[in-house]
Amino acid sequence: MAISSPGLASGLDIKGIVSQLVALERAPLAPLQQQAAGLQSKLSIYGTIKSMVSALGDAAKKLADPKAWDLVKGGSTAPDKVGISVTAGTAPTSMSIEVQALARAQSTASSALPTGSTVGAGTLNIQVGSWATGDFVAGTAAAINVEVTAQDTLSSIATKINAGNGGVSATVLRDASGERLLVRSTRTGEDLGFRIQATDGDGNNTDAAGLSRLAYDGTGGNFHGMTLSQAGSNARATVNNVPITSASNTVSDALPGITLNLSAVTTTPVDLTVFNDKDGMRKNVQAFVDAYNAINSMLSTATKYDPDTKVAGSLQGDSTAVGLQNALRGMMRSVTPGGDFTRLLDIGIEIKSGGVMSVDGTKLDAAMSDPAELKNLFTAASTDPSAQGFGLKMSAFATGLLGVNGTLTGRSEALQNSVKRNTKEQDKVVDRAARAEVRYLAQYNAMDNAVGKLSGLNAFVSQQVTLWNKSTG
Incomplete structure (x- = not known):
């Protein structure tokens, strides 16, 4: 006879038994899922590291640009009357200007x-x-x-x-x-x-x-x-008592690299100066230091093991991450020969405990008083990569890490391939468990049906024996 409810004939909890057997089939899934979480965590961290290396490379490119060390500013004793702006590379200078008339439109x-x-x-x-x-x-x-x-x-x-x-x-x-x-x-x-x-x-x-x-x-x-x-008229002024005229109140062709913005007639001379833009140079240096410290902090956290909590970072023991951190610290101690400044330490940039980079402001300010030598430290060209300026070396280093065949690109691709393999393995376990569930249910239902048939036969035989005993009594 057919069994409509699994286990009804045999009295067994077939669904419970099959569920436990399927759970055993799915047991390999838990470690695979745990492994997948770890791989995704590493992949995410490497994505962040790549972004940080890119930012570090961008900061290094700025330091490798000679114009970064030719930054100048213009100053005026009466900016509301005569403003000044200058282009990079303009030689520091000073002058006096008087404005007799502004340019006007008809x-x-x-x-x-x-x-x-x-x-x-x-x-x-x-x-x-x-x-x-x-x-x-x-x-x-x-x-x-x-x-x-x-x-x-x-x-x-x-x-x-x-x-x-x-x-x-x-x-x-x-x-x-x-x-x-x-x-x-x-x-x-x-x-x-x-x-x-x-x-x-x-x-x-x-x-x-x-x-x-x-x-x-x-x-x-x-x-x-x-x-x-x-009436339409030209602006008239004198620079160091030399007369100039301009059709515009923005005078950009009288002094190379210097633009004068005339806003009012003056009654007394206005002093203008062009000077090295130390704030701009300092900003570029600090941007590089910040970019390095960000990636150093990330790598330190990701690769450390905390003995107190017994918790390891996501990249603890990861040879690529450890190698990158050591390579970065080594790069920061590299030498650029041929100038008064050959190391970052010479201009006040120092690697301290834990690989943290700091800037000695006093020492850096002193170095910025010699912009030519400071420029050489970061921009010196050489056929020998190890003798290039620090900015060029760091820019090339970052580009190499992120290139098609770069270390970080290769590590990320390897992790992505591992994630794909893990996903396939999980799919296999799920598929195997699903097929086992169908098989187990079929086997136990067949057994339940057989038990049901035997129970029916036993009842019939018992009934016949009882009837036979009555007829012979």
Whole structure:
């Protein structure tokens, strides 16, 4: 007879028995899962280490760049009047400057018109050039033509002028008298003024009526429909009593590597200085020190064994991690021959207990007073890699570790392959256990069915024996 409930015939807990047998089949899964957790932890740590090595390499690249040791700053005794900025490599110097006039842009304004009114049809021809001689001298930029319809207001005319990109900008000013068209050169300087000539739809281009009221033209009887608010002019100054002029208030071509920003006319001389940017150099050095200490701390924590807690770091005994830490500390003690400074220790950078790097500020400041020798320590070129500047060596070291065939890349790939193999092994155990469960259930159910049949046969025989005994009694 069929057994609908496993164990009903035999009285055995078949499900419990099979569950325990399957648990034995799955027993290898626990150590595999524990191993997987360890591998993932190592893989994660190596990912962090690679990021830290990359940061260390970036910091070393900055130190390997000669410009990092040519950093200079500019100083001004009146930065609100004369500012100064300098490019790397500019020689330290000082000077005195006086500003007699700032550069200005030409500006014109129309007479007031009722708000929203039109001015008449025609064409405005706008040309950039100079009024320095009294007459207009056109510049090299092409003139633009602005077509004005009878329906155009000052606002729509301003929009059309701006769309023409002709070296001027236009806007509308509203006041109690109505509205005025304001036109201004987009750049300062006496050679960047402008002329506006009108071809008026009323046939008269110089009657200050219709479109000609928006003209500003020095030719043909010096007709000006618009009023000059500000003439275009150059900045004028003296540097150490030597006169200079500039079309812009940002003077970048008078002194090599130095840009002057003129903001106000001066009444007394302003002293300017160019000096070595020790703060910038110190910042680059500290960034490298911080990057090294971060990776050193990570490696120290990951590889240590705490005898008190009896807890080992995730990379304790990992030869790659231990080797990397030793290699880094060895690199920090490397020598760059051929200069006054040959070791990091010479400029105040020291490896102390536990591999922690520290900076002696006093010693570093003294070294920065000799930027050429400091530069040599980090940037010296040589065909012998061991004789290269420290920045070059460290940059190459980091690049090598992270390269396709680098140590860290290889270790990460090995861990990834181990994770894949572990996953496959776990899948095998799970699959084997699932197949065993099916097999065990089939075997025990068959046994239960057999027991059920025997029990039925036993009952039948017992019944027949009883009936036979009664019939012969």
